Amino acid sequence: MRLTLTARLLLILILIPQWGFSWGYTAHRIINRQAVHLLDSLLGEYFSHHINYLSEHAIDPDLWRRDKEAYPDEAPGHFIDADLYEAYPFRNIPRKWEEVVRKYGEENLMSWGTAPWRIEKFYNKLVQEFKEGRWTEARLTATALGHYVSDIHVPFHTVENYNGQLTGNKGVHKRWEADMVEEYLLDAARPRGPVEMVTDPVEKAFVIVEESFPGLDPILKAETRARQTIPPESRDIIPDWDRPMQGTEYIRILYEETADLAISRMEASSLRVASYWMSAWVKAGSPPPPD
Ligand SMILES: [Zn+2]
Incomplete structure (x- = not known):
């Protein structure tokens, strides 16, 4: 039986536990929601009207990556094992896609992760949709862009040792970003502006990666x-x-020792999501949204 794409995504949502290998579903929704609150201007007004959509669909890219048949290239877009490319602080990783492919080979990129260029792709798509007044599509692009930008705020999305598997900490990934956050921190983040203008979406992604890695x-x-x-x-x-x-005591200790770090990464996520959205809109010439 062949299911339509929507039916398949719905099935995935129902059958898969509430976690998609990045901030838990609830945290992703909160991050996009708080990002909307950081916007002002006409864009802020328009996104406020659609805040439920922008928040609910924050998890869509995690559903896409689970549907490998329909979205075979999705998974590498959610992370970058930057220390497999180069040593920290990663300044020698080429920022241009053609150059990075030439230097490391596409096969390596697919296994080491390509988040900064996924972000670039969705950023450019968003600029184009704003320019052409395709606001309905822009909403979905914006919410997905928010997902990718949030993902690289999680330290585990920037390192080879992404699950503690190399240091005797296997399993830590989800316990930290989803279990601990959902038990203790869903109400904790208080992101503040002002939004930052993003002039180069890839360079900005690497600033975020460089910031996440020491966590x-x-x-x-x-x-x-x-x-x-x-x-x-x-x-x-x-x-x-x-x-x-x-x-468990296990989750409580993670919380006790790293809550501040998690809160600051969540707050930074919202700020950067808002920053990418606003910058794309300004780059498109700040077009007036529909009524
Ligand atoms: Zn993700």
Whole structure:
């Protein structure tokens, strides 16, 4: 039986646990929602009218990546293992797509992640749609762009050791960005403006990556402590993401030691999402939205 794309996405949404390998679904929705509140001008007014759409669809790219048949190139767009490309702070990674492909080869890029260029693609698409007055399409493009921009604010989306698998911290990825955030931090972020003008979407993405990357070590340190609270023979629960861990001492320790970091990454996410949106609109000539 062949299902339509919408039916397939709906099925994925129903069958898959509420997590998509990036900020949990709820956090993604909150980040886009708070980004709308940071906007002023006509764009802010228009997005406020559509705030529920922009928030609800924040998770769409995670649904796309699960549907590999329809979206075979989606997955690498959500991360970049920057330390596989070059050493921190990654200033020698070419910013131009053609150059980066020439330097490392497309096959490597597909496995190391391509988030900065996914962001560039959606940013340019958004500028074009604003220019042409295609506001309905622009809404979906904007919400997806917000997803990719938020993803690289998570330290695990910028490193080879993306799940703590290289340092004895296997499973930490989801426990930190989804379980801990959903148990303790959904109301914690208070993003502030002003929005920043993005002149080069790829360069800006690398600024974010450079900022996210150092967050890895403190989280791993906290995780190493947190896993001591679980008897060694039971620690295989940590990477088994079908098994819930909310309410455990493990999650509480992650929270106690890294809450500030998580809150600041969530606040930065909203600010940058708003910044990319506003910059795309200004670049398009600040066209007036429809009534
Ligand atoms: Zn994602």
